[in-house]
Amino acid sequence: xxxxxxxKADIVAVANAAKxxxxxxxxxxxxxxxxxxxxxxxINRAVEKLGYIRNRAAQAIHGRRNATIxxxxxxxxxxxxxxxxQSFSDxxxxxxxxxxxxxHGYSLEREYDMIRKLMEHRVDGIxxxxxxxxxxxxxxxxxxxxxxxxxxxxxxxxxxxxVGADNREAxxxxxxxxxxxxxxxxxxxxxSIEGNDRARxxxxxxxxxxxxxxxxxxxxxxxxxxxxxxxxxxxVRGMLDSDQRPTALVCGNDVIAQGxxxxxxxxxxxxxxxxxxxxxxxxxxxxxxxxxxTTVRIPAEDIGKVAGQRLTGLILSETREMFRYRCDLNCIxxxxxxxxx
Amino acid sequence: xxxxxxxKADIVAVANAAKxxxxxxxxxxxxxxxxxxxxxxxINRAVEKLGYIRNRAAQAIHGRRNATIxxxxxxxxxxxxxxxxQSFSDxxxxxxxxxxxxxHGYSLEREYDMIRKLMEHRVDGIxxxxxxxxxxxxxxxxxxxxxxxxxxxxxxxxxxxxVGADNREAxxxxxxxxxxxxxxxxxxxxxSIEGNDRARxxxxxxxxxxxxxxxxxxxxxxxxxxxxxxxxxxxVRGMLDSDQRPTALVCGNDVIAQGxxxxxxxxxxxxxxxxxxxxxxxxxxxxxxxxxxTTVRIPAEDIGKVAGQRLTGLILSETREMFRYRCDLNCIxxxxxxxxx
DNA sequence: GCATTTTATGAAAACATTTGCATTACTATT
DNA sequence: AATAGTAATGCAAATGTTTTCATAAAATGC
Numbered sequence: 001x002x003x004x005x006x007x008k009a010d011i012v013a014v015a016n017a018a019k020x021x022x023x024x025x026x027x028x029x030x031x032x033x034x035x036x037x038x039x040x041x042x043i044n045r046a047v048e049k050l051g052y053i054r055n056r057a058a059q060a061i062h063g064r065r066n067a068t069i070x071x072x073x074x075x076x077x078x079x080x081x082x083x084x085x086q087s088f089s090d091x092x093x094x095x096x097x098x099x100x101x102x103x104h105g106y107s108l109e110r111e112y113d114m115i116r117k118l119m120e121h122r123v124d125g126i127x128x129x130x131x132x133x134x135x136x137x138x139x140x141x142x143x144x145x146x147x148x149x150x151x152x153x154x155x156x157x158x159x160x161x162x163v164g165a166d167n168r169e170a171x172x173x174x175x176x177x178x179x180x181x182x183x184x185x186x187x188x189x190x191x192s193i194e195g196n197d198r199a200r201x202x203x204x205x206x207x208x209x210x211x212x213x214x215x216x217x218x219x220x221x222x223x224x225x226x227x228x229x230x231x232x233x234x235x236v237r238g239m240l241d242s243d244q245r246p247t248a249l250v251c252g253n254d255v256i257a258q259g260x261x262x263x264x265x266x267x268x269x270x271x272x273x274x275x276x277x278x279x280x281x282x283x284x285x286x287x288x289x290x291x292x293x294t295t296v297r298i299p300a301e302d303i304g305k306v307a308g309q310r311l312t313g314l315i316l317s318e319t320r321e322m323f324r325y326r327c328d329l330n331c332i333x334x335x336x337x338x339x340x341x
Numbered sequence: 342x343x344x345x346x347x348x349k350a351d352i353v354a355v356a357n358a359a360k361x362x363x364x365x366x367x368x369x370x371x372x373x374x375x376x377x378x379x380x381x382x383x384i385n386r387a388v389e390k391l392g393y394i395r396n397r398a399a400q401a402i403h404g405r406r407n408a409t410i411x412x413x414x415x416x417x418x419x420x421x422x423x424x425x426x427q428s429f430s431d432x433x434x435x436x437x438x439x440x441x442x443x444x445h446g447y448s449l450e451r452e453y454d455m456i457r458k459l460m461e462h463r464v465d466g467i468x469x470x471x472x473x474x475x476x477x478x479x480x481x482x483x484x485x486x487x488x489x490x491x492x493x494x495x496x497x498x499x500x501x502x503x504v505g506a507d508n509r510e511a512x513x514x515x516x517x518x519x520x521x522x523x524x525x526x527x528x529x530x531x532x533s534i535e536g537n538d539r540a541r542x543x544x545x546x547x548x549x550x551x552x553x554x555x556x557x558x559x560x561x562x563x564x565x566x567x568x569x570x571x572x573x574x575x576x577v578r579g580m581l582d583s584d585q586r587p588t589a590l591v592c593g594n595d596v597i598a599q600g601x602x603x604x605x606x607x608x609x610x611x612x613x614x615x616x617x618x619x620x621x622x623x624x625x626x627x628x629x630x631x632x633x634x635t636t637v638r639i640p641a642e643d644i645g646k647v648a649g650q651r652l653t654g655l656i657l658s659e660t661r662e663m664f665r666y667r668c669d670l671n672c673i674x675x676x677x678x679x680x681x682x
Numbered sequence: 683g684c685a686t687t688t689t690a691t692g693a694a695a696a697c698a699t700t701t702g703c704a705t706t707a708c709t710a711t712t
Numbered sequence: 713a714a715t716a717g718t719a720a721t722g723c724a725a726a727t728g729t730t731t732t733c734a735t736a737a738a739a740t741g742c
Contacts, residue, residue: 008485010698021722026700036720051484053460057407058698060398061727068441068462077427077625079420086418089444098458100409101442103430117439120397121409143392144349229629262631284418288570290603351728362692367730377690399728402697688739696731702724709718 009050017046060122069097070118070126074106079283084304091308108134108195124315127151131158132197147314151307154326163307163325167198170296171205173331174278178248179213182340187221187239187246189256199252206250221246232259240267254279254286276337291335299327350391358387401463410438411459411467415447420624425645432649449475449536465656468492472499473538488655492648495667504648504666508539511637512546514672515619519589520554523681528562528580528587530597540593547591562587573600581608595620595627617678632676640668
């Protein structure tokens with residue numbers, strides 16, 4: 001009676017208060033149809049009164065599901081991932097799951113650690129960004145038979161189920177748009193491709209398309225820049241200061257494109273008058289820029305939603321079936337590119 | 342031996358493989374100093390070989406900590422929250438915690454549900470955005486004695502520990518900057534203040550400051566707009582189309598400011614030539630706009646980091662001490678405002 | 683070489699819950 | 713009224729780990 005160490009209510013406390021056994025309380029939660037409505041009511045009242053909160057941990061111990069899904073992203077602080085995280089979160093929430101999230105800052109080493117961490121929490125499934133992961137990661141996922149899905153990237157021959165876009169195609173589309181507009185002096189600004197298959201494939205796709213058109217890209221016109229407006233701005237300036245400057249730029253994503261545009265403008269040149277710029281992604285906000293950014297749209301919201309639905313489906317159905325979902329890409333022409341006259 | 346139903350390795354499997362008891366294995370994890378280095382090595386080899394992964398759920402059942410912290414945000418898909426989530430995540434990761442995240446889409450009802458959900462997962466602590474929450478939420482947190490912290494908002498008289506900025510002050514600073522620059526015809530674009538104490542206080546602060554200067558704000562110059570570039574753009578257009586237009590705009594945050602700028606430009610007017618615009622937040626990217634956005638900087642990264650450190654500290658120390666951390670605000674003058682000559 | 687302390691380990695209880703099996707009390711069928 | 717079937721509930725075992733207590737072995741002090 002001393003409220004010194006007032007123990008938190010557990011299931012037996014509820015059971016006592018409702019004058020039933022713990023089993024019945026448990027059943028009232030997990031198989032409500034098996035318990036008498038009147039009893040159920042009594043139990044609910046007791047729960048209410050005692051402020052009882054179920055313990056998922058104690059459920060998980062019984063091999064039951066945990067109702068958590070782990071998502072590992074390179075970084076949360078990035079428009080495009082934020083968007084995909086949000087729609088993924090909403091989709092799994094719909095199915096009653098909670099999101100356990102971790103970020104690794106573009107290190108596949110750390111990604112592995114994060115996966116282990118999520119597994120210690122006995123998540124019911126894991127979603128990763130991209131299809132490129134360390135050998136240890138693949139081994140671990142296989143060995144633990146963890147339902148998993150790769151988002152953001154599509155490949156017809158992936159080991160994991162995936163929901164995403166064909167990034168090589170995205171790169172191709174971006175380059176093609178410029179080439180078809182008559183551009184031949186094309187610069188490229190992409191992030192480091194280290195541990196980032198999305199960037200690598202986009203770059204490869206773009207280069208491929210350019211070469212197919214018999215066009216060469218000068219070394220000076222290939223710049224590396226992280227996903228940062230400031231740094232992209234700097235990177236593009238270097239390119240413009242050489243005596244020869246490109247008439248068009250393919251950018252690794254919309255953030256880089258944004259930076260590139262500012263870089264061009266800060267040199268007193270105009271977009272698209274002097275330099276056309278195309279991005280990849282179609283981030284929230286790219287539409288609203290002035291001029292609107294021409295870009296290859298990757299439907300982040302779709303990807304998150306479909307991935308969430310598929311992964312929860314996989315978990316609930318207890319199957320491990322393979323599936324690959326490729327979302328459509330299209331080049332959205334707005335105001336930052338123009339045909340070379 | 343039939344590998345039909347290969348049971349996942351548990352602690353006793355490891356114990357057997359290492360020829361020790363389960364207790365020793367457990368100790369090897371939790372109190373390594375208590376077990377012989379040689380034995381520890383044997384155990385580690387067994388863990389490695391069997392691919393054993395510890396079960397946090399089974400630990401949590403012992404009242405031990407879970408090493409998870411719950412964070413509930415209105416939305417993930419928002420530059421500013423993404424930034425704060427990232428730094429919060431990094432800070433708690435540093436202390437060995439994992440982030441369980443949920444979003445409620447600006448509904449305090451749903452926020453309550455999410456808190457319950459996190460509690461079912463026996464998170465060790467909870468961080469919420471803002472200081473305005475439902476009565477049920479406060480009751481629940483108090484009753485469960487959950488370590489918690491409010492981020493993003495500071496108040497000297499808050500019930501919860503908090504780490505954030507004084508949003509009223511932020512509003513005041515923004516307005517003051519314009520007033521000191523000689524503006525008297527000032528428009529305001531803020532989101533709905535429903536369940537959003539940050540926005541409400543900013544608006545109140547701004548209005549307060551304006552009135553203090555003996556200036557009135559016309560009704561037509563007070564527009565509501567969500568945190569969306571497109572919608573803010575529309576909202577500001579309405580304001581500009583009336584025969585009288587303001588010479589300066591205070592915007593609820595940087596996203597709205599961005600939209601406002603585009604809106605002004607799309608009417609053939611110039612920023613800051615015809616209309617000065619000030620935002621609040623200093624998002625990633627506001628620096629890099631052309632012209633750079635004048636704004637009241639709220640150090641999101643700081644807030645996330647400090648909040649993460651304080652909350653983990655609270656949990657680890659097992660105390661419930663109150664603290665309130667107010668971060669500095671300053672008005673960063675860039676290119677979108679100018680003195681009225 | 684004995685008593686004492688320290689170090690390393692194991693056995694068993696505890697944790698909060700679920701679940702298979704058993705039991706009881708009804709209801710329906712003949 | 714006897715039987716079979718069903719609905720509602722309880723008992724007890726099981727889950728994977730931690731922790732307390734006990735014990736054995738080794739190290740230390742004299």
